[in-house]
Amino acid sequence: MIEATKHFVEWQKMVVIDNNITDWEIKNTGGGDGICLKNSHIIICTPNEYALFLHEVAHAITPKHGHDGYFADRFTGLCKRYLEPKN
Numbered sequence: 125m126i127e128a129t130k131h132f133v134e135w136q137k138m139v140v141i142d143n144n145i146t147d148w149e150i151k152n153t154g155g156g157d158g159i160c161l162k163n164s165h166i167i168i169c170t171p172n173e174y175a176l177f178l179h180e181v182a183h184a185i186t187p188k189h190g191h192d193g194y195f196a197d198r199f200t201g202l203c204k205r206y207l208e209p210k211n
Contacts, residue, residue, distance in 0.1 A: 128152035128171035136168075136177060139206060145184050160184055178202040 128136075136150050148164045158176045159167040160183035168177055182199035189195040 128154075128168070132172045132174070132177075135174070135206075139177070139181055139202075143181055143185055143202075145181065148184055162187075174207060175203060178206060 133152065136152075140146055140148060140150065145164075148166055151165065151167045152171050153167060153169050154171055157169055158173070158180045159165075159169070160180040161167070164184075166177070166180045166184060168180065170176060179199055182195055182202055183189075186195045186198050
């Protein structure tokens with residue numbers, strides 16, 4: 125099983141705080157994809173997948189939107205904020 129790196133876990137904490145979802149529990153388990161549960165849990169089964177984690181954060185901050193345009197806009201914004209190189 126591959127474990128999440130310390131950098132990834134610290135980055136997850138920063139993203140959670142920045143997006144005001146500190147009441148959500150984050151678990152890195154290894155093996156599979158990511159899951160955003162309605163009971164305030166994000167489970168990342170593929171460690172160190174930054175975009176996958178942001179995908180699940182987008183679900184957490186856009187409840188009841190599934191994969192609609194509103195969700196897509198939020199996910200794109202998260203990717204631009206956290207994954208694009210800083211100039």
